[in-house]
Amino acid sequence: MIQGAPLPPHVIDEAVLAALEEDAAHNDVTTAAVLAPGQWGRGAFIAKTAGVIAGLPVAAAAMTALDEDVSFDTLVAEGHQVIAGTTIAEVEGQLAAILACERVALNFLQRLSGIATLTRDFVDAVQDTNAVILDTRKTTPGLRVLERYAVRAGGGRNHRFALADGILIKDNHIEASKQDGTPHLGDIVRQVRKSAPHTLRIEIECTDDEQVAQALEGGADVILLDNMDVEAIRAALRVIDGRAQVEASGGITLANVAEIARTGVDFISIGRLTHSAPALDISLDISTV
Numbered sequence: 001m002i003q004g005a006p007l008p009p010h011v012i013d014e015a016v017l018a019a020l021e022e023d024a025a026h027n028d029v030t031t032a033a034v035l036a037p038g039q040w041g042r043g044a045f046i047a048k049t050a051g052v053i054a055g056l057p058v059a060a061a062a063m064t065a066l067d068e069d070v071s072f073d074t075l076v077a078e079g080h081q082v083i084a085g086t087t088i089a090e091v092e093g094q095l096a097a098i099l100a101c102e103r104v105a106l107n108f109l110q111r112l113s114g115i116a117t118l119t120r121d122f123v124d125a126v127q128d129t130n131a132v133i134l135d136t137r138k139t140t141p142g143l144r145v146l147e148r149y150a151v152r153a154g155g156g157r158n159h160r161f162a163l164a165d166g167i168l169i170k171d172n173h174i175e176a177s178k179q180d181g182t183p184h185l186g187d188i189v190r191q192v193r194k195s196a197p198h199t200l201r202i203e204i205e206c207t208d209d210e211q212v213a214q215a216l217e218g219g220a221d222v223i224l225l226d227n228m229d230v231e232a233i234r235a236a237l238r239v240i241d242g243r244a245q246v247e248a249s250g251g252i253t254l255a256n257v258a259e260i261a262r263t264g265v266d267f268i269s270i271g272r273l274t275h276s277a278p279a280l281d282i283s284l285d286i287s288t289v
Contacts, residue, residue, distance in 0.1 A: 002079050004152045007057055011145045016061045018142075019104045025066060028100040040289045041095040043102075045109065047086045048281035052120045054078055054153035055112030056089060058146065062105035067097035079116065079153040088282070095286065102284050112150040113280035119154025119273050122257055131261035131268050134159045134247070138271040147274045159269055167196055168224070169204040185211050189218030203247070212236045216243055225265070226250045233263045 020026070047053070053076055060072040070093030076082055091098055122133045133156040139147045148158045160166035169188060177183045185204060192202055203222035206212045215223055216239070225236050227250035240246060247267040248260050260268060 002149075002152050003157065004149075007146065007149050012058050012061045015108070015143065015146060016058060016065055016104065019107065020062065020065055020101065023104055025100040025104065028096070031096050031099045035096055035099075037096075039095045040093070041098065041286055042289060043091040043098055043284050043286045044087045045089040045091070045106075046283050046285055047082045047088055047113075048084060048283055050081070050083050051113055051117035051280040052079060052081050052154050053088050053109075053113050053280075054116035054150040055109045055146070058108040058112065059089065059105040062101050062108060063091050063098065066100055067094055069093055070097050079155075081120065091284075092289075095288070098286070106282060106284060108146070110279035110282050111277075112146060112153070113282065115147055115150035115274055115277040116154035117280055118277040119151050119156040121254055122252075122268075122270060122273070123155035125254055125258045126261035126268070129258070129261035131265055132157055133257075133273075134267050134269040135273045136249075136269050136271040137162070138275040140274070151273055154273075156273065167192060167200050167202045169202070170224075171205055171207075171226070174205070184218075185214035185220075186216075186218030189215060189220050193219065206236070208232075209235055209239050212239050216240065220244055222247055224249055224269075230256070230259050230263060233260060233265065237264055 056074045056078055063072045064070045070091060073090045075090065076086065076088045082088060119133065126133065135148055135151040135156060135158055144161065151158060160168065169192065174183055174185065174188065177188055189202055189204060196202060201221035203224055204215045204220045205224040205226045206215055207226050212223055222245045223240055224247045225233055228236065228248070233248055237246060245266045247269055248265045249269040252260065252268055252270045257268060
């Protein structure tokens with residue numbers, strides 16, 4: 001069961017149509033030259049490597065966009081972990097439409113499954129802790145809804161979707177607030193509290209214990225510990241002492257995420273879930289009827 005809302009149909013349609021237009025799928029000169037008119041066939045989407053599948057509804061929309069008579073049958077559930085060699089979906093119809101849409105369908109399916117797979121690796125690494133794995137806004141422009149969905153398919157959760165969804169005071173905000181000397185983080189939090197909607201929590205980035213203490217003095221709801229090693233995180237948690245929720249971010253890898261999670265942080269946000277996840281190797285194998 002994937003947490004959160006399903007993919008909105010209009011988001012899928014807009015992304016697919018834009019991708020098909022970019023690929024000139026309506027004018028596949030190779031397929032038109034090779035195939036006989038009306039030639040019928042089948043195709044199997046096969047995971048060449050093990051991973052978590054995400055994006056089947058997007059692939060289905062892509063494969064049926066040019067010809068509504070093309071059928072697309074999913075054989076595994078979204079968020080399901082498969083072994084190498086698993087057939088995850090089958091398609092049947094006029095081969096001209098199938099081949100014209102093949103690359104777009106695979107691009108979405110490979111990209112989203114790759115994100116889901118990497119996310120699952122991080123989620124599994126911290127499964128014996130209370131830490132929650134979060135994504136960030138480091139997404140492909142225009143594809144944020146799809147990529148955040150893939151994170152959920154992998155068992156992760158989403159951070160704020162956009163700038164309007166939460167107050168996160170980062171290093172450049174702190175630097176920009178300088179007037180006379182180094183700004184006190186508590187003063188920044190108090191100033192923000194005066195104008196912020198009462199429904200929004202205030203999170204602020206800290207890089208050392210002094211900043212953490214200042215942020216707590218100002219009443220921050222969430223402390224973001226940025227690029228701190230494990231010992232520095234433990235020290236910061238002693239200062240925080242349960243007075244705010246804690247998010248760790250920066251320099252998080254599969255090699256250190258479990259140790260960071262065991263410190264007791266509430267959240268671990270990882271940009272590479274969406275900006276650096278390798279695509280899952282998936283192929284479409286065609287056969288004629």
